[in-house]
Amino acid sequence: MYPAINKLANEEKVKPDVTTNRDVPRLYINNEEVYPLLAWSWGLIDSTKYFRQAGIHILHPIIGLNAAWHNPDKFDWTIFETLFDNLLAENPDAYFLPRVLLDVPDWWKRQHPAELIECALPIDPDDKRQYRPVRRSQEGGWNWGIQFTEPSLASDVWQKDMQILFRSFVKHFEESPLTSRLLGYQIGGGIYGEWHYFLSEFLPDISEPVRKKFGTVPGKEERLHSEFGLLRDPSKEKNVIDYFRFLHEDLIAETLIRFAGIVKEESSGRLLCGSFYGYQLENVWMQEGGHLAPEKILKCADIDFIAGPYSYQTTNIEERNWWEHDIVDDVGNYLGRTRGVGGDAGYRVLLESLKRHGKLYFVEIDPNTYLEPPPEEPDGSAGTDVEKELCMVGGIGTTTFEGTKHILQRDLGRMFVSGNGGWLFDFGPVLRTGKSWYADNPIIDIVQQFTVLGNTRKQLSLHSCAQIAAVYDARTMFHTRHWRSEAPFPQGGASLDYFTYRFMDSQARSLHRIGAPVDYLYRFDIQPDDFERYKLVLMVNTFYFTSSEIQAMREMLKNSGAVVVWYYAPGFISPEKLDLKQMELLTGFKFRTETKPGPMTIKANIKDDTLRTTLLFGSKDPQYPRFIIEDDNATPLGYWTDGIGIAFALKPVDGWTSIYVGTAPLPVEILRWLATFASVELWSSSPDIIAASEDAAMLVSTSSGKRTIQLPKTMHAIYSGKSNRIFEIESNEGDVEIFIAT
Numbered sequence: 001m002y003p004a005i006n007k008l009a010n011e012e013k014v015k016p017d018v019t020t021n022r023d024v025p026r027l028y029i030n031n032e033e034v035y036p037l038l039a040w041s042w043g044l045i046d047s048t049k050y051f052r053q054a055g056i057h058i059l060h061p062i063i064g065l066n067a068a069w070h071n072p073d074k075f076d077w078t079i080f081e082t083l084f085d086n087l088l089a090e091n092p093d094a095y096f097l098p099r100v101l102l103d104v105p106d107w108w109k110r111q112h113p114a115e116l117i118e119c120a121l122p123i124d125p126d127d128k129r130q131y132r133p134v135r136r137s138q139e140g141g142w143n144w145g146i147q148f149t150e151p152s153l154a155s156d157v158w159q160k161d162m163q164i165l166f167r168s169f170v171k172h173f174e175e176s177p178l179t180s181r182l183l184g185y186q187i188g189g190g191i192y193g194e195w196h197y198f199l200s201e202f203l204p205d206i207s208e209p210v211r212k213k214f215g216t217v218p219g220k221e222e223r224l225h226s227e228f229g230l231l232r233d234p235s236k237e238k239n240v241i242d243y244f245r246f247l248h249e250d251l252i253a254e255t256l257i258r259f260a261g262i263v264k265e266e267s268s269g270r271l272l273c274g275s276f277y278g279y280q281l282e283n284v285w286m287q288e289g290g291h292l293a294p295e296k297i298l299k300c301a302d303i304d305f306i307a308g309p310y311s312y313q314t315t316n317i318e319e320r321n322w323w324e325h326d327i328v329d330d331v332g333n334y335l336g337r338t339r340g341v342g343g344d345a346g347y348r349v350l351l352e353s354l355k356r357h358g359k360l361y362f363v364e365i366d367p368n369t370y371l372e373p374p375p376e377e378p379d380g381s382a383g384t385d386v387e388k389e390l391c392m393v394g395g396i397g398t399t400t401f402e403g404t405k406h407i408l409q410r411d412l413g414r415m416f417v418s419g420n421g422g423w424l425f426d427f428g429p430v431l432r433t434g435k436s437w438y439a440d441n442p443i444i445d446i447v448q449q450f451t452v453l454g455n456t457r458k459q460l461s462l463h464s465c466a467q468i469a470a471v472y473d474a475r476t477m478f479h480t481r482h483w484r485s486e487a488p489f490p491q492g493g494a495s496l497d498y499f500t501y502r503f504m505d506s507q508a509r510s511l512h513r514i515g516a517p518v519d520y521l522y523r524f525d526i527q528p529d530d531f532e533r534y535k536l537v538l539m540v541n542t543f544y545f546t547s548s549e550i551q552a553m554r555e556m557l558k559n560s561g562a563v564v565v566w567y568y569a570p571g572f573i574s575p576e577k578l579d580l581k582q583m584e585l586l587t588g589f590k591f592r593t594e595t596k597p598g599p600m601t602i603k604a605n606i607k608d609d610t611l612r613t614t615l616l617f618g619s620k621d622p623q624y625p626r627f628i629i630e631d632d633n634a635t636p637l638g639y640w641t642d643g644i645g646i647a648f649a650l651k652p653v654d655g656w657t658s659i660y661v662g663t664a665p666l667p668v669e670i671l672r673w674l675a676t677f678a679s680v681e682l683w684s685s686s687p688d689i690i691a692a693s694e695d696a697a698m699l700v701s702t703s704s705g706k707r708t709i710q711l712p713k714t715m716h717a718i719y720s721g722k723s724n725r726i727f728e729i730e731s732n733e734g735d736v737e738i739f740i741a742t
């Protein structure tokens with residue numbers, strides 16, 4: 001019945017593994033290191049031949065378990081077996097790392113109405129942002145789209161039924177010839193399988209199953225109100241904070257961990273297991289839908305890999321089209337570009353933390369190639385809903401071969417030098433052209449260059465060489481103003497909160513253009529030697545500290561020589577209360593709190609010839625609280641623009657330098673000045689995008705013209721063919737160069 005599968009009958013079970021070697025997690029198949037580049041397509045059966053030509057032999061089909069669950073007593077795996085058989089017919093050498101969605105069929109929902117999610121906000125049946133008619137895949141039976149009825153993760157009925165279904169699925173394929181090709185599973189739950197709680201836009205989950213487990217669930221008003229402006233007061237809002245912790249830690253994270261355990265149990269530990277998770281940057285529907293239990297997930301031994309798409313941040317420039325990706329701050333500073341030619345393709349996860357926990361990261365690479373025409377209506381204003389949803393999910397950026405080449409070189413280049421994996425995500429077969437985005441020999445050739453290059457990574461040390469670290473704390477977001485309390489931010493920010501939009505997403509754009517590599521990690525992963533290893537440490541949203549964590553941080557900092565930049569409210573939130581004295585103890589500054597709302601805009605006052613003397617940065621919208629430095633031992637670097645006092649300053653403290661800045665995002669001019677002040681070695685004389693590890697680096701030119709590239713050691717430039725430590729380069733915007741240690 002399945003001729004291609006039957007040919008595998010005499011093959012031994014494949015032995016996949018993720019093991020840290022030479023400082024990064026690496027993928028092994030049967031004890032041989034394999035370059036972890038995978039592929040998916042909406043028409044994967046047809047597109048597999050193109051991926052095969054490009055040298056990609058690991059496929060990432062998507063499977064919806066609902067398609068096998070025809071009635072309460074019957075599981076039918078035929079649709080999945082047929083898919084695997086057809087894929088093997090196209091590539092007999094293929095391995096599989098499927099994404100498996102824990103979705104239920106409609107009959108289950110009708111049979112169990114009491115087990116479904118209830119929301120604190122009435123559901124809008126006309127909502128078009130996420131909730132569209134379901135488009136069902138013919139390959140894998142999964143549903144693209146989101147419905148208004150979904151099971152509560154607190155439902156014991158759903159947990160029991162889904163565990164039986166999933167366990168039966170894993171067991172069935174562990175008893176089939178496909179064990180010689182199945183590497184593991186990526187478990188998908190929630191919105192688009194990305195572990196955002198279903199119906200996050202409408203404030204879930206007040207259902208009876210949740211009330212039984214948690215108690216009194218906060219409603220709309222409690223969630224949308226924050227006692228102290230941008231911040232929640234733990235002494236007055238404990239129930240809301242505790243509920244969000246319960247949602248993320250006890251429901252979302254524990255469910256994922258439970259199903260990861262099933263994979264390991266049913267395969268006797270043979271299979272790999274992973275998931276979408278860890279979107280610290282561009283985390284949508286933050287309090288309900290965010291990924292706010294990262295420590296729990298990263299410490300789970302049953303999870304081998306983490307996945308996620310890279311940045312989608314769309315332009316906030318009103319006259320630009322929705323598919324463009326240039327970002328500015330409120331006072332006009334250009335911060336950067338996410339996608340398209342010359343964009344940063346920045347990761348939404350904190351890659352250095354994933355590496356430290358031995359988790360292999362797979363980046364989803366999903367821009368369209370020139371084979372897909374741009375979205376347009378007769379008036380040229382925008383595309384259709386389908387085009388917005390699918391065609392330009394990766395941003396348009398280019399309609400040319402040259403542009404496609406630059407984007408693929410950047411995306412695959414970042415993956416190569418950073419030591420992670422990835423997959424090409426191809427929506428082409430479901431769109432206007434009806435064919436794969438990779439169905440052209442020039443595109444295949446570019447991808448093949450990287451599959452060949454990837455095999456050289458076995459010999460490279462991919463240890464971090466960054467002198468700059470950006471540090472984040474997911475726990476802070478339990479204590480900040482709700483995302484739905486914000487007026488929607490321009491062009492695509494309707495699902496973002498204040499700190500995500502300004503401090504994390506927009507700030508990341510200029511961080512990527514600093515002209516030197518930057519490591520991104522969680523605060524819980526900071527070690528004492530990090531403050532000697534990193535010369536500049538940016539504490540971006542580390543507002544929440546316990547008293548013992550304050551003491552530990554001060555001990556790590558003492559005599560380290562580091563320059564540490566504290567954003568906005570470092571340590572101001574304790575488990576019991578809002579605590580200005582704790583903030584002062586952490587940073588070494590003396591502060592005054594301003595509770596009158598005012599613009600979060602700073603006028604820089606840095607005595608440096610390389611900076612504009614009138615440089616303004618930040619956001620204009622009035623907010624509170626704001627903090628004013630009142631410390632005679634501090635050197636002012638900038639002032640609140642409404643004249644209330646110092647908002648940006650530095651101060652020597654116990655053998656390290658403390659810098660406070662009251663707003664975000666900081667433009668690249670300020671960041672490059674801070675880096676120079678901290679004696680960081682800038683790799684480019686221009687604000688270019690640099691991704692690097694010890695033995696490999698990538699440059700993306702963000703403008704046209706001459707620049708000087710100074711590498712830490714002699715490397716070979718693969719496109720120019722030259723070897724050197726210092727390069728004088730004339731490049732165009734979007735040009736990519738990749739360097740490998742000689």
